[in-house]
Amino acid sequence: MAKSVYIHIPFCVRICTYCDFNKFYIANQPVDEYLDCLIDEMSTRKDKVVETIFVGGGTPTALSVVQLEKLLKAINDLFTVTAEYTFEANPDELTEEKIKLLKAYGVNRLSLGVQTFDDELLKVLGRTHQSDDIEKAVKLSRKHNIGSVSLDLMFHLPGQTIEQFDDSLNKALSLDIDHISSYALILEPKTQFYNLYRKGKLKLPNEDLGEEMYQLLQKKMKSSHLNQYEISNFSRTGHESLHNKVYWKNEEYYGFGAGAHGYVDGIRYSNINPVNQYIKKLTNKEMPILQNSKVSIKEQMEEEMFLGLRMTEGVSKIKFQNKFNQSIEDVFGEDVKELINNELLIDNNDYLYLSKRGQIIGNEVFERFLLS
Ligand code: SF4
Incomplete structure (x- = not known):
């Protein structure tokens, strides 16, 4: 929903x-x-x-x-x-x-x-x-x-x-x-x-x-x-x-309007950008979707991390476990350990979150959560 x-x-x-x-x-x-x-x-x-x-x-x-x-x-x-x-x-x-x-x-x-x-x-x-x-x-x-x-x-x-x-x-x-x-x-x-x-x-x-x-x-x-x-x-x-x-928090939302993005029922979608084409589609009773894609479990896990780590509270370890039936360590083990050792990430047992240094170079940290 x-x-x-x-x-x-x-x-x-x-x-x-x-x-x-x-x-x-x-x-x-x-x-x-x-x-x-x-x-x-x-x-x-x-x-x-x-x-x-x-x-x-x-x-x-x-x-x-x-x-x-x-x-x-x-x-x-x-x-x-x-x-x-x-x-x-x-x-x-x-x-x-x-x-x-x-x-x-x-x-x-x-x-x-x-x-x-x-x-x-x-x-x-x-x-x-x-x-x-x-x-x-x-x-x-x-x-x-x-x-x-x-x-x-x-x-x-x-x-x-x-x-x-x-x-x-x-x-x-x-x-x-x-x-x-x-x-x-x-x-x-x-x-x-x-x-x-x-x-x-x-x-x-x-x-x-x-x-x-x-x-x-x-x-x-x-x-x-x-x-x-x-x-x-x-x-x-x-x-x-x-x-x-x-x-x-990687939750679902509707996106309406030209160029809007949405995430509904596990599908991420984006609408057509040009206003005239957007109007033409809806006038013809068609949806103005440019592209949509089902988000795989792997992508959901990646997004859970690099979106969640933007917040100072970080990513809830228990929420991750409940959502994916695997722990963060099971999925990203070595990378998480290395980021903690390099003082870019902090683990307080309940949440993983960025250190002050990690906030400054956030994009470099997020890249480590891209699964091959
Ligand atoms: S061009 Fe319009 S949308 Fe873009 S920054 Fe300026 S006011 Fe905002």
Whole structure:
């Protein structure tokens, strides 16, 4: 049974220089037809009661008020959310009218795409907002009693100094928010940044500075009200992202919308990316699936480890045993021993989890859990 729902709104008012998500410049897009088809796709779901819904993109707040209400009403008709209902939002698009609407339909968590408080860096990233918009968006969310507010912050940005990142962290913490997700920039193919980098027109800070920034992030969060619960995520007690924990705990969820991914009945699937093709499929009463694959037991065990190890609590040894009828040591024996000996992994008898060093080079640790 799927406990969660992800809904993708693939439209943005501007395309950021680093972005490789499935998104399209909203002008001239068939947004209304897309929403009709999205609602048709959501209507195929088997489970009505779910624990979490996450509406992401793209940018859901790029929708007009009328479009947003249509989407919220459809979600409300199709699902009952028992715990967490998140919308992603860009700070400058989050008007009071939109916040009131979100609140009226039960949205209880906002995830704001902030990235940095530095106006020059915001321009480099191609973002539409400025640092002033962030404070306004957080204050409006508080005014309308949105239960949980999260900010996304990036680091290791072109030309970014450690002082600039420190300043962004200080400004974020001064807003007394409930949650921060913070990731190092990754240069993805087919982005403007990647093309500039290949032409030698984009300089990234060196890797050591990236590590230093990550350590600063951990240190700052440790001395704040936000606790680290995942490699890149920090929250006030009781404000961890329940939706993301469904991914990290390797549990099932629906994915709806162009380019969305889902995991239902042991099958991982992804939808068609282009909006027009997505609309065509649903108009022809066909499912908009691009590919799907049954997840083998071997793959489930691998995923259980490298997704679960992202969380600071790590992977429950007993849960693994109960799920697969084998212990972690039976399956990954030598690798686990070596990672523990190298102080990258810690075993407290109940859980296996990453050490501080292991968190910094997480990807190298995760590779060790790929079975041949
Ligand atoms: S980063 Fe977000 S706002 Fe920017 S283009 Fe990508 S999806 Fe749109």
